[in-house]
Amino acid sequence: MLSHAINRFIDRQRWLEPVADFLQKAVGGFYKLLGAPGHGLKTFIHGTWLGHPLHPVITDIPLGAWTLAVLFDIIYLFNQRQGWSSAADVTILIGIVAALGAAVTGYTDWNETVDRERRVGIAHGLINTVVLVVYLVSWLIRLTGGSRGLAIVLAFIGYALVICAAYLGGEMVFSIGTGVNHHAWQPVPEKFTKVLLEGRMTEGMLVKAMAGDTPILLFKKGDTVCAISETCSHAGGPLSEGELLGNLVQCPWHASRFDICTGQVRGGPATISQVRYETRIQNGQIEVRRSEDTLQPN
Ligand code: FES
The missing domain is CATH 2.102.10.10 (Rieske [2Fe-2S] iron-sulphur domain)
Structure with missing residues (x-):
């Protein structure tokens, strides 16, 4: 089964543990350094004000924007009209800006995880970080008038990777239960x-x-x-x-x-x-x- 194979592969990546240790110290240390305002900022970034985790709300934006960018790039490859390439450039930029928000909220939520959810979470986060860099390079090439072909190939690679990362994000919620309301299945007495x-x-x-x-x-x-x-x-x-x-x-x-x-x-x-x-x-x-x-x- 695909899910089992992916989990076994992640479990074998021992190098993820020291990376996760380092990143959790860095993220936790950053908020601690800010003192009480840091606690307030962290609470805001988790989405407590929204009554719902903020991260999954934001992640829809880059996924939607980059899906459109793939379509626009493909249409451009067929008809070579500048309008389509410009549309791809704009949607890639929108995706990059939203992905920065997704990264901040994601690493903040992940900072509280342990064991398997921490392992799958760091794989999810690192792949998305690579995706962000790949899209940034693709966008800079487009902006500076570099090779459009290379920019499009990079965007396609980024899109394939972001789908893999989205799969792992789903794995965290649906298989491990990260971010799920832990009351959801508890019986609640309606009578005294x-x-x-x-x-x-x-x-x-x-x-x-x-x-x-x-x-x-x-x-x-x-x-x-x-x-x-x-x-x-x-x-x-x-x-x-x-x-x-x-x-x-x-x-x-x-x-x-x-x-x-x-x-x-x-x-x-x-x-x-x-x-x-x-x-x-x-x-x-x-x-x-x-x-x-x-x-x-x-
Ligand atoms: S704050 Fe995480 S279990 Fe209570």
Whole structure:
């Protein structure tokens, strides 16, 4: 099977590991260097403001632009009219500009990955980086009036490579689950369900309870008990082991932040909010059910 062969090939590329180590240090170090504004910038680039990862939104633009460029170049090869070559030049430039955005968002998202998703992700990123360079050279040749034939051949090579890279991007999402909402398959109680004895709660502490098979994060503040889903929407981190920062809980895995009472995502890499639960106390038992105003789509 093609997918299996590709994965085995990537697994055999041991040189990817030191490259990935270096790039993760460089990307992570860059945002760290900027301090608090760096965290805000990183959250923006992940797409937390959009409620959806930004990277896959941007990647459609270069793919669309470069597909048009291939068509325009082919038409030009047949009729040699300058209008078609100019159209190819413009669409290649649009693709290059959008690909820069895709690279920034992609490397930022990839920085939080580990193991196989990190390996496939670095292969995806490196191929796309080569694609960007190839298209840049093709565009510079076109701009400076160099060999149009060479520029077209380079664009065709770039297009073949970007399709390979897109395949790997799909592999990350559909096979490995990178960037997928980690609540998507968790049952969410719609009716009040007992989760914990009230007496086992301590004021100001993060407590994990279970509603059937679904982990719930409880937090007691005065007379109020707040409840949100315990599994981090980003990659499944256990929020009950996270850190409390005022009204926010910070995930122990990649430091996404959520409002402890509403579940609203307030800091990336997560882009999707936690499920918010209504709570009530009946006969000394805390009960929860999905809140109507939850921001989580599940
Ligand atoms: S699992 Fe990545 S931030 Fe929570």
